[in-house]
Amino acid sequence: MSFQQRIVQKIETVKQLMQKDGLDGLIITNSIDQFYLLDFYFYPGEAVLLLSGTDLLCITRQLYVEPLKQRFPFMRIDGQDKGMNAAVVAESARMGLARVGFDAEKENYMAGSLFKTAGFVEAAGYISLLRQVKDEHEVAVLRESNRIAFETYEYVKPLIKEGVTEFEVAAEIERFMRMKGASAPSFSTIVAFGENAANPHHVTSFKKLQNNEAVLIDYGCIYNGYCSDITRSWWYGDQEPEEYTKIWNIVDKARRTGIATQAPGVSAQKVDAAARAIITAAGYGEYFTHRLGHGVGLEIHEEPNNDQTSQAILKKGNVLTVEPGIYLTGKFGVRLEDTTVITETGADILTRK
Numbered sequence: 212m213s214f215q216q217r218i219v220q221k222i223e224t225v226k227q228l229m230q231k232d233g234l235d236g237l238i239i240t241n242s243i244d245q246f247y248l249l250d251f252y253f254y255p256g257e258a259v260l261l262l263s264g265t266d267l268l269c270i271t272r273q274l275y276v277e278p279l280k281q282r283f284p285f286m287r288i289d290g291q292d293k294g295m296n297a298a299v300v301a302e303s304a305r306m307g308l309a310r311v312g313f314d315a316e317k318e319n320y321m322a323g324s325l326f327k328t329a330g331f332v333e334a335a336g337y338i339s340l341l342r343q344v345k346d347e348h349e350v351a352v353l354r355e356s357n358r359i360a361f362e363t364y365e366y367v368k369p370l371i372k373e374g375v376t377e378f379e380v381a382a383e384i385e386r387f388m389r390m391k392g393a394s395a396p397s398f399s400t401i402v403a404f405g406e407n408a409a410n411p412h413h414v415t416s417f418k419k420l421q422n423n424e425a426v427l428i429d430y431g432c433i434y435n436g437y438c439s440d441i442t443r444s445w446w447y448g449d450q451e452p453e454e455y456t457k458i459w460n461i462v463d464k465a466r467r468t469g470i471a472t473q474a475p476g477v478s479a480q481k482v483d484a485a486a487r488a489i490i491t492a493a494g495y496g497e498y499f500t501h502r503l504g505h506g507v508g509l510e511i512h513e514e515p516n517n518d519q520t521s522q523a524i525l526k527k528g529n530v531l532t533v534e535p536g537i538y539l540t541g542k543f544g545v546r547l548e549d550t551t552v553i554t555e556t557g558a559d560i561l562t563r564k
């Protein structure tokens with residue numbers, strides 16, 4: 212399917228959802244939702260889209276007008292350098308749109324108030340919903356994004372030696388991903404040595420690796436808009452404590468169990484429970500202090516989540532992480548994370564070659 216065809220198809224799908232709810236207009240202000248729809252990245256707050264039954268209007272800064280004209284011949288483009296929200300309110304009145312929806316979860320208070328005052332209605336998060344199920348094109352991009360992350364692990368592991376700082380390793384990871392075509396890291400790269408690995412969200416520091424310490428790296432990249440996420444943990448040195456080996460194996464078993472439990476029709480809650488049961492049965496339940504995993508796509512954290520309170524039933528095309536961990540404060544920690552895609556029959560690991 213061509214670029215144009217994919218975009219037209221997505222727009223049609225959103226229109227169908229609007230129709231069901233009796234909306235004749237929909238405002239899209241969130242830059243990630245805009246990217247989903249158009250495969251075009253506006254910086255946050257630099258564009259407002261108004262989708263109606265008959266056309267697609269883009270109110271945006273002047274600087275985007277020329278590039279947009281060439282790429283989207285079917286879109287009406289209005290260059291404005293101020294008051295885009297007020298402009299969209301005026302335009303929907305001019306067009307005579309009776310029922311215009313906006314995604315209340317994506318608006319700040321000021322914009323939401325303006326839209327409410329204009330008589331717009333809070334609509335379901337149509338694009339959030341669509342974004343949960345990745346199509347073939349999106350899965351292919353996510354596969355490449357995660358393949359780069361995995362290749363980066365293979366590249367960087369031999370460079371992690373005594374004396375290197377966490378910052379140096381983080382820089383090397385990010386540099387390598389950039390060389391492979393990533394636009395940015397998908398979040399701030401975590402490199403943790405020694406007891407820093409016992410903090411699930413350790414902030415990378417100047418700590419130097421010593422012989423016989425734990426190593427944990429957690430990072431990912433943004434490739435063609437889509438995020439990857441991977442965590443690897445290992446022991447540096449030849450005197451690996453028995454307890455480290457033990458918890459590494461428990462976490463690995465939990466990871467494999469979580470991935471094997473994932474399938475269409477299975478609740479995300481059950482996936483979390485299955486992996487957590489392994490860690491609890493081994494006596495480390497209280498040291499696994501976070502959810503099993505989260506959805507990944509255009510954002511590093513999005514629905515659906517593999518967690519204990521999730522209401523989600525997994526569907527083919529969901530992309531989620533499975534990342535159990537055990538954290539022993541003052542000693543070390545282990546987390547092993549793969550990003551996976553739900554297939555027809557189960558789940559596929561994306562963080563691989």
Ligand SMILES: [Mn+2]
Nearest residue numbers: 440532534548
């Ligand atoms: Mn993650």
